Amino acid sequence: MREHFGREDLLPFWVADMEFQAPPGVIQSLVKRAENGIFGYEYRPDSLLDAIVQWYASRHQWPINKSELCFSHGVMHAITSLINLHTEEGDGIIVQPPVFFEFRIAIQENNRTLVRCPLIKTDKRYEMDFEDLEKQASDPRNKLLILCNPHNPVGRVWTKEELQRLGEICYRHNVRVIADEIHADITFKNYRYTPFNSAVSGEIAQQSFTCLSPAKSFNIASVTDALVVIPNQQYREQYKAYINQFFLGKPNTFSVAAMESAYSHGGEWLNQFLDYLQDNLDYLRDFLNNHIPKVHLVEPEGTFLVWLDFNDLGMDAKELESFLAQKARIALNSGYWFGRQGAGFARMTIACPQSMIKEGLSRLEYAVNALAE
Ligand SMILES: Cc1ncc(COP(=O)(O)O)c(C=O)c1O
Numbered sequence: 001m002r003e004h005f006g007r008e009d010l011l012p013f014w015v016a017d018m019e020f021q022a023p024p025g026v027i028q029s030l031v032k033r034a035e036n037g038i039f040g041y042e043y044r045p046d047s048l049l050d051a052i053v054q055w056y057a058s059r060h061q062w063p064i065n066k067s068e069l070c071f072s073h074g075v076m077h078a079i080t081s082l083i084n085l086h087t088e089e090g091d092g093i094i095v096q097p098p099v100f101f102e103f104r105i106a107i108q109e110n111n112r113t114l115v116r117c118p119l120i121k122t123d124k125r126y127e128m129d130f131e132d133l134e135k136q137a138s139d140p141r142n143k144l145l146i147l148c149n150p151h152n153p154v155g156r157v158w159t160k161e162e163l164q165r166l167g168e169i170c171y172r173h174n175v176r177v178i179a180d181e182i183h184a185d186i187t188f189k190n191y192r193y194t195p196f197n198s199a200v201s202g203e204i205a206q207q208s209f210t211c212l213s214p215a216k217s218f219n220i221a222s223v224t225d226a227l228v229v230i231p232n233q234q235y236r237e238q239y240k241a242y243i244n245q246f247f248l249g250k251p252n253t254f255s256v257a258a259m260e261s262a263y264s265h266g267g268e269w270l271n272q273f274l275d276y277l278q279d280n281l282d283y284l285r286d287f288l289n290n291h292i293p294k295v296h297l298v299e300p301e302g303t304f305l306v307w308l309d310f311n312d313l314g315m316d317a318k319e320l321e322s323f324l325a326q327k328a329r330i331a332l333n334s335g336y337w338f339g340r341q342g343a344g345f346a347r348m349t350i351a352c353p354q355s356m357i358k359e360g361l362s363r364l365e366y367a368v369n370a371l372a373e
Pocket residue numbers: 016073074075076077100148152180182183213215221226
């Protein structure tokens with residue numbers, strides 16, 4: 001906090017994780033595994049693969065083929081590996097800002113070219129700019145697109161039609177798609193996550209990679225591996241060889257325990273979390289409308305992150321950043337971290353006790369009112 005905001009007394013709403021303990025079953029399985037006391041080399045048992053496949057089949061009606069499942073130590077690790085495998089230095093990689101800032105870091109740190117195809121903000125929500133996408137995808141220097149579904153930070157849960165259209169454009173121009181679906185399990189009432197892989201035709205899916213993880217859904221980011229679904233056999237073998245080249249294939253024993261327990265028994269816990277999250281969202285929306293009407297909620301369809309529009313306060317990006325930290329004393333992610341399109345916005349994590357949201361919003365209300373004095 002001190003490093004980012006210069007002080008430590010802010011209420012934290014910035015990191016994309018929860019202020020809640022993981023499901024009791026996950027904690028128990030970790031304790032049990034720890035008590036076993038034997039921590040030699042681990043492998044990924046069939047029961048883990050079965051739990052993963054069962055989760056996506058029952059929760060999302062997506063029948064993942066077990067043989068297409070690969071692993072990584074985290075979603076960004078998978079994305080970085082895929083960037084290295086499927087592009088050369090200098091190649092263009094398309095992203096749709098405002099979007100999760102680590103995409104930019106992964107692209108630039110690997111000496112690839114960041115190609116922006118910004119989302120369009122309409123009155124109510126953000127949409128993809130398909131015309132621009134067609135233009136960017138048709139440039140032969142651009143080889144890959146990183147899709148964020150559901151989208152961090154703007155909260156869109158992309159529809160089947162949107163995913164199909166994106167998939168068709170990319171396929172037509174030989175642009176492969178990495179679908180980062182780490183937020184898949186977290187959607188609000190009336191919205192359903194559609195996997196890119198199942199929205200598109202088989203030949204398009206063959207040119208795609210889907211990254212998944214229980215990290216966000218169960219608050220286990222620091223103790224879990226991630227998954228990559230790679231339908232194309234040749235790409236899958238290349239991926240596994242690449243992981244092995246760096247000896248990164250062996251799992252951590254606690255990751256196996258946490259992941260298997262979460263996917264086997266975490267469903268009811270997640271349902272309860274989603275109900276609570278919906279309540280937090282409803283509270284936040286009402287509070288902003290009634291008490292801080294100059295701050296606008298971009299209504300999220302999924303993720304536990306909300307994208308707040310502060311443009312009516314009339315501050316530039318740096319002024320807003322300083323106002324939120326120094327005056328309101330809340331730690332949010334400044335919108336410009338997600339691309340210059342995010343200036344004037346900030347991202348807030350609402351996966352926390354409602355009392356914390358109440359305190360954060362009343363700090364914000366006080367600071368906004370003080371501006372008028
Ligand atoms: C869209 C998205 N992808 C990836 C990550 C990070 O995933 P991991 O910690 O597994 O690398 C995050 C975390 O906030 C995220 O929001």
